[in-house]
Amino acid sequence: MITIWGRTNSVNVQKVLWCCDELVLPYERIDAGLQFGRNDEPAYLAMNPTGKIPTLVDDDFVLWESNSILRYLVLQYGEGSLLYPSEPKARASIDRWLDWSLSTLQPAERPVFWALVRTPAPARDTAKLASDFNAVAVLWRMLDTHLQGRFFLEGEKFTLADIVIGAYAKRWFGVDGVERPPLPNLERWYSRIATRTGFKKYVDFPLT
Numbered sequence: 001m002i003t004i005w006g007r008t009n010s011v012n013v014q015k016v017l018w019c020c021d022e023l024v025l026p027y028e029r030i031d032a033g034l035q036f037g038r039n040d041e042p043a044y045l046a047m048n049p050t051g052k053i054p055t056l057v058d059d060d061f062v063l064w065e066s067n068s069i070l071r072y073l074v075l076q077y078g079e080g081s082l083l084y085p086s087e088p089k090a091r092a093s094i095d096r097w098l099d100w101s102l103s104t105l106q107p108a109e110r111p112v113f114w115a116l117v118r119t120p121a122p123a124r125d126t127a128k129l130a131s132d133f134n135a136v137a138v139l140w141r142m143l144d145t146h147l148q149g150r151f152f153l154e155g156e157k158f159t160l161a162d163i164v165i166g167a168y169a170k171r172w173f174g175v176d177g178v179e180r181p182p183l184p185n186l187e188r189w190y191s192r193i194a195t196r197t198g199f200k201k202y203v204d205f206p207l208t
């Protein structure tokens, strides 16, 4: 049985749960992180020395880093799955979105999310928020251009790239208090992925 450690309002946990849903993979989940704590306890740190969530336990195998977990789940349990195809160019094209999400998108969107969702309005630094928002808008605009003429991020098929970027997109479309520029290709793609059961079950909730 697979165990996933992590609270459900973490974007990095949501990606993993969504992937399990796509693979119709049973698992148990244990709350950890923020108000649930546990991720600073020795037993948790012995599994995951970063003290972050999620952590995956699959019998005697332990893995952390959400995107590594996604790849593992498909390779281990999704034989033939189009979520992460074996053809090198197709796989590398998906990998770049996974890498980009952690190296570029998350660092840019995190301060906006924290300011709008986890900071009371009177305590917000509005000048910094405006500048952070403009910085992340540049990235979503790039995605909007990329999605021109594409059904999903890597063409016709739904892949891990859509799960990963889709989970962050909720944090773009789901916040109030900012004026988003119109990004029609991105909006069409988002409404497409929002029909997936895994998105509805694990991502499509008010942000907290």
Ligand SMILES: N[C@@H](CCC(=O)N[C@@H](CS)C(=O)NCC(=O)O)C(=O)O
Binding pocket: 010, 011, 012, 013, 032, 033, 034, 039, 051, 052, 053, 054, 064, 065, 066, 067, 102
């Ligand atoms: N690169 C890591 C980032 C992990 C991470 O920063 N997780 C956040 C939640 S999204 C966390 O553990 N926050 C501390 C907490 O919840 O206590 C991954 O993708 O798994």
